Amino acid sequence: MRTFLLxxxxxxxxxxxxxxxxxxxxxxxxxxxSGHEPGRLFHPSGIAVxxxxxxFVADTGxxxxxAFRADGEFLWTFGRSGDEPGEFRRPMDIDIDGAGLLxxxxxxxxxxxxxxxxxxxxxxxxxxxxxxxxxxxxAGVLVSPSGDVYVADFYNxxxxxxGPEGKYIGVVGTSGRVWEGRLHYPTDVAWLRxxxxxxxxxxxxxxxxxxxxxxxxxxxxxxGFGLAGSRHGWFRVAVGVATDSAGHIFVSDFKNHRIxxxxxxxRWLAExxxxxxxxxxxxxxTDLDIGPAGRIYVVDFGxxxxxVFERLEDQDAPSAxxxxxxxxxxxxxxxxxxxxxxxxxxxxxxxxxxxxxxx
Amino acid sequence: xxKHGRRTLMxxxxxxxxxxxxxxxxxxxxxxxxxxLKVNGMACPFCAFGIEKxxxxxxxxxxxxxxxxxxxxxxxxxxxxxxxxxxxEAAVKEAGFKLSGLRLEVRGTLARDTDTPVLDAGRNLxxxxxxxxxxxxxxxxxxxxxxxxxxxxxVVVVNGTAQGKVDGLPGLVLIGTESSGGGTR
Numbered sequence: 001m002r003t004f005l006l007x008x009x010x011x012x013x014x015x016x017x018x019x020x021x022x023x024x025x026x027x028x029x030x031x032x033x034s035g036h037e038p039g040r041l042f043h044p045s046g047i048a049v050x051x052x053x054x055x056f057v058a059d060t061g062x063x064x065x066x067a068f069r070a071d072g073e074f075l076w077t078f079g080r081s082g083d084e085p086g087e088f089r090r091p092m093d094i095d096i097d098g099a100g101l102l103x104x105x106x107x108x109x110x111x112x113x114x115x116x117x118x119x120x121x122x123x124x125x126x127x128x129x130x131x132x133x134x135x136x137x138x139a140g141v142l143v144s145p146s147g148d149v150y151v152a153d154f155y156n157x158x159x160x161x162x163g164p165e166g167k168y169i170g171v172v173g174t175s176g177r178v179w180e181g182r183l184h185y186p187t188d189v190a191w192l193r194x195x196x197x198x199x200x201x202x203x204x205x206x207x208x209x210x211x212x213x214x215x216x217x218x219x220x221x222x223x224g225f226g227l228a229g230s231r232h233g234w235f236r237v238a239v240g241v242a243t244d245s246a247g248h249i250f251v252s253d254f255k256n257h258r259i260x261x262x263x264x265x266x267r268w269l270a271e272x273x274x275x276x277x278x279x280x281x282x283x284x285x286t287d288l289d290i291g292p293a294g295r296i297y298v299v300d301f302g303x304x305x306x307x308v309f310e311r312l313e314d315q316d317a318p319s320a321x322x323x324x325x326x327x328x329x330x331x332x333x334x335x336x337x338x339x340x341x342x343x344x345x346x347x348x349x350x351x352x353x354x355x356x357x358x359x
Numbered sequence: 360x361x362k363h364g365r366r367t368l369m370x371x372x373x374x375x376x377x378x379x380x381x382x383x384x385x386x387x388x389x390x391x392x393x394x395x396l397k398v399n400g401m402a403c404p405f406c407a408f409g410i411e412k413x414x415x416x417x418x419x420x421x422x423x424x425x426x427x428x429x430x431x432x433x434x435x436x437x438x439x440x441x442x443x444x445x446x447x448e449a450a451v452k453e454a455g456f457k458l459s460g461l462r463l464e465v466r467g468t469l470a471r472d473t474d475t476p477v478l479d480a481g482r483n484l485x486x487x488x489x490x491x492x493x494x495x496x497x498x499x500x501x502x503x504x505x506x507x508x509x510x511x512x513x514v515v516v517v518n519g520t521a522q523g524k525v526d527g528l529p530g531l532v533l534i535g536t537e538s539s540g541g542g543t544r
Contacts, residue, residue, distance in 0.1 A: 043427060045404045060404055061427075090408040107405065108412045137409055154405060155454075185455075187405055201405070237403065254403060286404065301404060302428075 025259075025272050025296055025309035027280040031072030032305025036062055039074035041304045046093035046140075048102070049291040054117070056102055057299065057306065058091040058287075065091060065104060067117065070291065072306070078119025083109065086121045093152075093188060093287060097143040105141040105151060110134060112141050112151055125149060129168030130160050140188035140199065148211075150196060152186040159189055159198055161211070172196060172213040177203055178225050180215040188287065190241040190249070192264060197241045197249055204228040204235045206251055208266070219266040230256050233268040240287035240299070250296060252285040259285060259298060259309075277303055390466055390480060391419070391442050392516065394434040397460035398451060401430045406456065413450040417442050430459075441482045444521050444529055461521040463531065468513045469506065476503050477528065478517060486531040489522065495532055497525070502533075509536050 032041045043061030050056065053070035064079035065088075079088045089108030096102055101122060102115045112125040127134035130153075137154030144150070147164030150172070157175035162168055176182030188199035195216055196209045204227065205220025220235045221227035228236045236255035243249050247264035257275035259282075262268055273282045283302025291297055296309040396414075401407045407427040414432065415423055419440025424433045436442055444463060451458050467480035476488035476498035488498040488506070498506065509515060515536060522530030 043404055060408065090404075090411070092404065092408070107408050108415065137405075137412060139405060154409065185405065239403070239405075284403065 023311045024270050025261075025311045027307055028295070028310045029072060029308035030279050030300075030305055031068070032300070032303070034304035038077045039066070041066070041306075043301065044286070044299050044304065044306070045301060046091065046105075046287045047289050047297050047299045047306065048094040048096045049289045049297055050096050050100060050117070051292060053292055055291075055297060055306065056094050056096070056117075058094050058104065060090050060092055063088040063090065065094065065102065065115070065119070068306070072308075076118065078115070085124065086113070086115075086119070088113075092138070093140040095141050095143045097147060098145065103141045103143055103149065105138040107137045107139055107154060110136065110138055112138055112149065123166065125151070125162060125166045127151070127153075127160065127168075128166075131171065132156055135160070140186065142189035142191060142196070144191050150189045152189050152198070154185055154187065157183045157185065159183070159186060159196065159209070170213065172209050172211075173198065173200075173207070180207065180218045180224065181209075181213075183207070184226075188240045190243045192243045192249065193247060197243060199238045199241045199251065200226070201237050201239050201254075204238060206235075206238055206241060206249070206262075206266070217266050219262070228255075232271065233260070233262070233266075235260070240285070242288045242290050242296075244290045244294060250288055250290070252288050252298065254284050254286065254301075257282040257284060259288065259296070272309065273298075279307070282307070390438070390440050390482075390484070391436045391444075391463060392466055393436065393464040394444075394447060395460075395462040396432045396434070396447065396451065396458055398430055398432065398456050399459045400456065401427060406454075410451055410454040410456060413454045414447065417446045417450055443482075443484050462518065462534070463521055464516065464518050465531065466514065466516045469510055469515055471507075471513065474499065474503070476506070478515070478531065485528055486519070487525050487528040488517065488519070489525065489530050489532045491520070491532040491534065495522065495525075495530070498533060506533075506536060 034040060034042060036042055041059050044057050045060040046058030048056045055068045055070060057066045059066045063081040064077050066077045067075040069075055083089060089106050091104045092107045093105040094102055100117060102117060104113050114122045116122060135153050136156045138151050139154040140152030142150040149162040151160045153160050159172040161170045161172060173181060173183040177184050183200050185202040186198050187201040190197040198207045198209060200207050205218055205224055207218040208216040210216055218224035219233055220238060221229060235253045238251050239254040240252035249262040251260045253260050258271050258273040261270040275283060277283060282300050286299045286301040288296060288298045298307045300307050398410060407425050411423060411425050414420060414434060419436045419442040420434055421437040422435040448458055465478060465480050467478040470477050478486045478488055489495045490498045490502055506515060517536050518534040519531035522532055
């Protein structure tokens with residue numbers, strides 16, 4: 001028996017050795033100051049990065065959209081508080097379609113407005129045709145590659161599906177807790193190879209649905225039941241989701257002040273960030289998006305700023321101290337590497353010691 | 360002669376109308392004027408702006424400011440609004456939260472024919488005024504007389520912290536008073 005256990009331990013060590021190191025993203029850029037003047041941010045909540053690298057931020061507290069260059073330089077802003085077309089009542093999330101149009105979801109306005117990049121209104125999706133007569137808090141928006149629009153309908157506990165012209169198609173999810181398929185205040189949606197990744201925020205979990213509404217998988221807490229916590233793969237309010245071309249899923253774990261990274265099957269890969277105001281730290285991150293070069297753009301809500309992360313080789317990672325002392329945005333270069341599955345956590349020495357204690 | 364009679368009749372009618380206007384007290388402009396809410400756990404934008412959304416739907420809310428990091432919301436009501444404290448409580452509850460504190464500025468009429476300090480804010484909105492310096496007991500004695508003396512034509516504006524029901528009426532622990540009267544806010 002002792003020999004068997006030692007063999008198991010040895011094989012586990014070998015398995016660990018074959019797994020590659022995890023490349024945790026490092027912060028390469030940060031910008032933003034709290035305020036109301038153009039270029040400043042006040043309670044920002046949403047972000048979308050265009051194909052040309054332009055960064056659009058839902059500057060929620062200021063009821064406007066702001067555009068920045070990929071290096072953080074302010075470009076332009078549009079919108080003001082109000083209920084009229086082109087005005088905003090708490091824009092929470094943005095997505096960009098294949099033609100470069102911006103889709104802005106408004107929690108207070110109960111609508112999704114579609115704009116050209118400079119702010120010219122194209123059309124509005126009010127939720128006509130949906131059961132229960134429209135949105136009750138449009139919190140998140142996704143435009144699929146085919147142009148279909150999915151809206152996280154916060155107080156209605158569902159994701160509403162529209163065709164490219166805004167015609168109602170169907171609903172994903174039902175209201176509730178614990179069981180798969182139930183949503184409780186969903187806040188964001190992302191696209192993953194034909195499926196929908198939903199930030200089931202106040203169920204403290206992520207759920208993946210097929211476009212027809214079947215649950216593909218759910219995780220967060222034990223067995224995906226959504227118990228809040230801080231362990232790997234657990235959440236305390238999963239607010240934002242984003243995916244990259246490799247099928248990685250990034251989740252902003254709001255009250256844990258971190259970003260967690262998973263593979264397409266929901267297996268935990270990495271996390272970065274912790275609570276704080278220093279560069280690389282977060283104070284309640286909300287939304288995130290992946291830029292053209294694979295960079296991760298994160299809305300650091302409580303610090304009124306945007307932080308950009310890149311998966312670098314260790315020797316290329318800039319020091320946080322250098323970033324903080326630099327005036328203005330700082331850019332560091334580095335190769336983007338891939339994530340690898342974490343080895344199972346196993347302390348072989350403890351097992352060996354336990355085995356040796358046996359009579 | 361007929362013309363002279365008609366003129367006299369018109370003068371008499373004007374005199375009567377003017378007398379009636381002087382004798383009848385001005386219409387009571389009674390309503391909620393301002394409110395300050397405290398809500399625990401309002402630290403996320405969906406929470407704070409979701410509560411804001413529900414409050415904005417209350418008829419009569421004219422202006423609203425969210426102090427997200429302080430967990431506080433200030434409301435200003437339009438003149439002649441019909442909002443009530445229970446409307447505010449219901450809106451916060453609909454957003455999934457519970458009030459941890461509510462301060463109101465209310466214009467109303469103090470009942471003169473009773474010692475019970477009831478503030479009638481119109482449209483079935485009434486408060487029992489409580490004395491914060493006397494462990495929340497109903498306002499009485501010198502404090503009540505002082506309040507009555509500050510009223511103009513029986514109308515007074517008070518600031519108070521909303522309490523649960525006391526003797527069947529929502530309680531309002533008095534913090535202070537403003538200059539009264541029918542001025543439009």
